Amino acid sequence: MFSAAENHLETRLVHEGTLRSELGETSETLYLTQGFTYESAESAEARFLNEEPGYSYSRFSNPTVAMFEERMAGLEGAEAARATASGMAAVTAALMGQVRAGDHVVAARALFGSCRWVVEDLLPQFGVPCTLVDGPNLAEWRQAVRPETRTFFLESPANPTLEVIDIAGVARIAHEAGATLIVDNVFATPLFQRPLALGADCVVYSATKHIDGQGRCLGGVILASQDFIETKVQQFLRMTGPTLSPFNAWVLLKGLETLPLRVERQTRTASALAEALHDHAKLARLTYPGRADHPQAELIARQMSGPSTMLALDLAGGKEAAFRFMNALRIVKISNNLGDAKSLVTHPATTTHQRFAPELRAQMGISEGLVRLSVGLEHPDDLLRDLARALDAA
Numbered sequence: 001m002f003s004a005a006e007n008h009l010e011t012r013l014v015h016e017g018t019l020r021s022e023l024g025e026t027s028e029t030l031y032l033t034q035g036f037t038y039e040s041a042e043s044a045e046a047r048f049l050n051e052e053p054g055y056s057y058s059r060f061s062n063p064t065v066a067m068f069e070e071r072m073a074g075l076e077g078a079e080a081a082r083a084t085a086s087g088m089a090a091v092t093a094a095l096m097g098q099v100r101a102g103d104h105v106v107a108a109r110a111l112f113g114s115c116r117w118v119v120e121d122l123l124p125q126f127g128v129p130c131t132l133v134d135g136p137n138l139a140e141w142r143q144a145v146r147p148e149t150r151t152f153f154l155e156s157p158a159n160p161t162l163e164v165i166d167i168a169g170v171a172r173i174a175h176e177a178g179a180t181l182i183v184d185n186v187f188a189t190p191l192f193q194r195p196l197a198l199g200a201d202c203v204v205y206s207a208t209k210h211i212d213g214q215g216r217c218l219g220g221v222i223l224a225s226q227d228f229i230e231t232k233v234q235q236f237l238r239m240t241g242p243t244l245s246p247f248n249a250w251v252l253l254k255g256l257e258t259l260p261l262r263v264e265r266q267t268r269t270a271s272a273l274a275e276a277l278h279d280h281a282k283l284a285r286l287t288y289p290g291r292a293d294h295p296q297a298e299l300i301a302r303q304m305s306g307p308s309t310m311l312a313l314d315l316a317g318g319k320e321a322a323f324r325f326m327n328a329l330r331i332v333k334i335s336n337n338l339g340d341a342k343s344l345v346t347h348p349a350t351t352t353h354q355r356f357a358p359e360l361r362a363q364m365g366i367s368e369g370l371v372r373l374s375v376g377l378e379h380p381d382d383l384l385r386d387l388a389r390a391l392d393a394a
């Protein structure tokens with residue numbers, strides 16, 4: 001019997017949660033079935049009453065998905081995890097499962113575009129207004145609280161600006177207000193930041209990013225205490241059905257086996273690229289959480305155990321220069337994904353954050369020249385050559 005308690009993270013990411021069948025297969029079994037049969041009508045009744053253990057329907061639970069959930073819970077140090085079809089399904093369920101009409105939400109202003117749509121457009125449609133605040137400014141979180149505030153939501157480091165928020169500070173304000181805190185930890189990865197240990201009540205991931213990390217499938221996951229999952233998330237997921245496919249859960253289990261190897265290597269390369277490129281003449285600014293000139297370097301040292309696979313490059317020549325740079329790249333690909341084995345660049349102002357008016361983008365720190373770089377597994381020298389040549393051409 002595998003003991004998570006006595007093993008290191010790398011070992012647990014290969015073994016934890018494995019449900020081996022009587023055939024003794026090496027790789028986790030892919031239970032590609034939408035449902036399960038029962039020995040008798042009595043057994044079906046007992047299964048639905050939760051009086052008998054076992055699976056009934058893959059919208060509710062599935063053994064391959066359960067293996068992924070258990071491995072993720074072990075990685076995050078969470079009591080419970082629920083997988084979802086995508087990162088956005090995880091964000092939406094974590095928020096919608098908690099609020100009722102008349103409640104109020106506070107969220108950081110600098111969010112991934114779809115996350116911001118959920119808090120700014122979707123929740124108000126159901127009578128749940130949202131106040132957006134400047135995430136690093138704790139006084140703004142405190143001022144935004146109302147008696148009916150139910151939950152806080154933030155990303156740190158934020159997509160795409162790499163702005164960092166004091167998670168422990170925001171958690172304290174949330175708890176004083178009787179609210180919960182949800183943290184989208186996609187950019188930090190579970191390896192470099194532990195929001196639950198910092199006081200957050202719930203962590204969400206797009207597993208599409210570093211957890212798969214090889215461009216194969218979408219997925220998401222919600223991690224929290226058993227009570228949080230049971231009282232706020234479980235029923236919402238079971239009844240509305242944003243379920244992770246067993247096939248994708250199997251792919252994500254394979255991704256977890258190599259997550260530390262990939263993220264550590266990608267981060268080493270990202271750090272080297274940040275050092276080599278930070279004073280390039282075509283850049284107005286290079287932001288990287290591992291550099292001493294990051295505006296929140298002191299908070300990063302306190303809150304994170306490693307920097308990031310992501311860089312933000314602000315081209316001095318605006319959109320035209322950013323496009324020239326991106327079009328001149330030969331190895332690095334243009335994409336809106338991140339956390340992948342392939343290095344990828346994104347121009348947020350014209351893609352992920354296109355729907356925002358220029359003033360709103362400016363408030364979020366997204367300039368016309370900003371290019372988000374997700375560093376992959378290519379050789380660092382090849383990436384540096386590609387990026388430096390394309391910057392020269394910008």
Ligand SMILES: Cc1ncc(COP(=O)(O)O)c(C=O)c1O
Binds near residue numbers: 088114115219
């Ligand atoms: C910070 C953040 N949260 C959530 C998501 C949504 O994830 P998915 O595309 O898996 O729905 C993304 C996707 O880019 C993201 O960057």
